[in-house]
Amino acid sequence: MHLQKKGVRVLGIAESFASRKTSVLAGVVMRRDRRIDGFRCAAVTVGGVDATDAVLSLYAEMDRRDINAIMLSGCVIAWYNIIDPATVAEKTGLPVVVVTYEDSTGLEEDLAKHFPGDSDRLERYRDLGSREAFSLHTGHTLFLRAFGIDFREAGRLCDIFTLDGKIPEPLRVARLCARGVMHYTQNWR
Template identity: 45%
Template sequence: MRLSLGKKAIRVLGLAESFRKGYSQDAVLAGVVMRSDFIVDGVVLGRCRVGGMDVTDSILEMYRKLNRDDISALMINGCIISWFNVVDLNKLYRETNLPSICLTYYPSTGLREYFMKYFPEDWSERVRIYEENGPRTEVVNKNGFKIYLRVVGVDVEAALNLVNKYTLFGRVPEPLRLARLIAHAILEERLQPQTIDS
C-alpha cells in the first residue's frame, strides 16, 4: 500500500503502553492520532493483560472506538509489550487495511527462550505470531540513530519515510512519545494509594 506522504495532514495512530509488573494485572494502552504537522486531533485509551495474549484485540478495539476513516497508518512502540504480549501486525493489517509499523530501538538476540521459559503452555503460539510479523530491519533515521522496523502492508522505505516525517529529535516519533507519556501518567495515577477526604 502506498502512503500519501505529500499530504500535509496525513494522520497516524501512534500506540504505546505502560505497566508495572507485580502491581497491576493490566497495562495501560494509549493511542494518539497525530497529523504530520504535529497537530494532535485524537486520543484513545485501552488496556491489555500483562503477560497476556490480548493486545492485538485491544488495539483493534481502540481503533474502532475512534470511529474515523482519516488514519493512514498504525505506528506501535514495540511488537512485544506488556511483558511478552505479542502484537499481531498481520491481524491489524487485515482488520484495518492500514499499514502497521512496529518500532524498536535496540538490538535483540531473540526471544524464543524467554517465551518457552515463562509461557510453557502457549509459547509456540506467541512465537508463531512473533515470527509471522516478519524480520526486524535495521535502519538509520533522519537524526542518525539506528532504529528497527517491522512492517506489514507497506515497504520498509515508505515506513522509514513516515517515521522520519513524525520524528523531531532522537529515535522516537512524536505520536509514540506522546502516547507513552499519556500511558505512563495514567498508570502512575492508578497506582497511587486512594485517600478519602474527611
C-alpha cells in the same frame, strides 16, 4: 500514501506497565504538522493474549476514517502479550509500522523460559518476522517491521514524524499519555 501532505495522520500506540495485572495502552492521532487530534486508552493483560484485540478496539473506538497509518511502539508488550500487526493491518485496512529501538537476537528463549509449552505464543512471535534497521535523519537507527506498506516508505514515515532523537512523535506522546494514565490509575486506588 502521500507522505508530503501535512494532513497525513498516524495513530501512534504505546504502552506502560509496572508489574501489575493490566497494562495501559494509549493511542494518539497526530498529523504530520504535529497537531494532536485524537486520544484513546485501552487495557491489556500482563502476560495475556489480548494485545491485538486491545489495539483493534482502541482503533474502532476512535471511529476515524482519516487515519493513514498505525505506528506501534513494539509488538511484544505487557510481559510477552504479542500484538499481531498483520491482523491489525488486515482488519483496519491500514498500514502498520512496528518500531523498536535496539537490536536484539530475539525473544524465543525468554518465551520458552517464561511460558513453557506455550507453542501458540511462540508461533505468534515467530510469525512477526524479522526487523530491518532504518537510519533516521537524526543519526539514530530504528528497527522496523512493516505490514501493508513498503519498508522504505515505513522508514520515511518514521523519519517525517521524528523531530529529534530516535522516537517518532506519535509514539513518544502516546507513551507519555500511557504513563500518565497508569500513574493516575495507580494513585486512584
